[in-house]
Amino acid sequence: MTFSPARRGIFWSAVIVAALLLSGCARLGFGDDDAAPSAQGSVVPDVAPLDGPRVPYEVSIEGVEDADLQTALEEASRLRQLQEDPPASMLALRRRAADDADRLGRVLRSQGHYAATVAPVINQDIDPAEVTLRVDPGPVYGIVAFDVEYVDPPPPADANVPRDLAALGLERGQPALAADVLSAVARVGEALRNQGYPFGKAVGHTARVDHAERTMAVTVKAESGPSAVFGRTAFEGLDSVQEDYLRRLIEFHQGAPYDQREVQDLRQTLLKTGLFQAISVDPAETVGADGALPLTVTVEEADHRSIGVGARFSSSLGLGADVFWEHRNLLGEDEDFRAQLDVSERAQTLGADFSKPLFLNRRGQFLRATLEGGTEEFEAYDRTGILAEVSVERRLSPTWTASVGTNIEYAEITDGEGTKQSILWGLPVRAWRDDTDNRLDPRDGSRLNFEVVPYTGVYDGSILFARNRAEGRLYYPLTDDKWTVLAGRVAIGAIVGAGRRDVPPDKRFYAGGGGSVRGYGYQLATDIDENNDPIGGKSLFEIGLELRRQITETIGIVPFIEGGRAFSDQIPNPAGDLFWGAGIGVRYYSPVGPIRFDVAVPLDRRENVDDPYQLYISLGQAF
Known part of the structure; x- marks a missing residue:
């Protein structure tokens, strides 16, 4: 097994501490003939006048073939650590070498080398003096x-x-x-x-x-002490959170054998709700006459209301801002309600989201509801509409989540063919996987998203079709400190069951813009009509690659290249004519997440369609 230099240093530091503890814990019960070597006298500080003579020296450790063990000995050596502060006399140097021999002996024993010897040898006839620690590790016990x-x-x-x-x-x-x-x-x-x-x-x-x-x-x-079963769990410090809800989060049953892991899991479960800023779960000091051990959960509730604002900018969509108000315990059982207004030069949306955990008393299951309405004015179409959706979401594993729901939406849409009304009923089925290490700035792991939405309804006549989309993102750290990360994404989509012009424009696929193919205007990486407006497609393919390099604690640079297109055919053609864009970005790592500033150029620029470059400013990485 090999370790990187950074991890090796952490590992051997822990080994050295363990060695000192092991050698000092009750002498480990060594017998008379097996006693651990003791320190060769007390360490006497080197005392000399500030301007007095010194004995400079060089130090080496010989006899160790194992590289990791050699590193551990070098890191433990006081001779090496104090080399820039030489002793006042040759006698002091000998004391320092003898102390080092004892110290390295303890490190060797901590690694199972209980027959190891360390002999310090000093050559004082040269300047600087030469100190050699000759090590014979011996066998591993x-x-x-x-x-x-x-x-x-x-x-x-x-x-x-x-x-x-x-x-x-x-x-x-x-x-x-x-x-x-x-x-x-x-x-x-x-x-x-x-x-x-x-x-x-x-x-x-x-x-x-x-x-x-x-x-x-x-x-x-x-x-061992007395055995015990779980007694009653009492809650203290509750204000607006309902005790009955918290009791339903307890996985162990009263009367079950006591298990400290269950107590720790309960604390973590309560912390993850976000309802509390402090939690302690304490067993009683003694077991009751009935063999039960009561628990007391003491909490301090967090503030459940918050308000926030955000801003963003892109060349094609202009300046945008959003404001939200959130209540994270609306009805006393961890229900989350969020109202949000999002305004930009091209779109204005007002919406509300509601989430109820422990739906139908199933842990990891949520009831979610969304209501939103607004207007959009894009190159492809203008739209005014409203959407209502209800879904049940379930956590399948620590990384996988799935949801099934239903929605209905009404929209009035204007494009190059005129104004039409759209009334659609959908059955969205979604699944996603996420094992990344950070939501806004992932540096390790991957994300997968799948969505299938069958629709039926009316748009210039009755219509039935299904919109399908899948996306994968991978984040691979190139260095142990994760300051250099290779990030990539691939997305693919297809609409089946209807022709392109039979599908409402807002349900077609588009490519281009931030989060898609930077360098092109929003929705412009697709076929265009005679007015240079995007038509949209029945299928989609996108691919992107970034090299994220953090330079300082707060600044990073990100060169990137992306390609993609919305196709008129039902099956996307990745080998076809993709629109490619490239650029470079700067990241400012703020306390709330990275703020990105990207500039990108279209590599397949079309005259009178694509601008020479695009700018993007927002919170979080591009993907």
């Missing part, structure tokens, strides 16, 4: 036993409590690493609390090294 002994009163013999290696995730013969030993000791108490013993804990441990067999045996002393 293995764990042969890890026994848990319970002090009185012990749990029943048939109790499901940790007693040996396997129960603590260890294997016989595995390297006797300090970090693994200490972690296993900690897991003793954790395992007890997860198996019905809420006050279980490890109270001490010893480790004995057998140099002849090159093995280690560990014995842990533990107190």
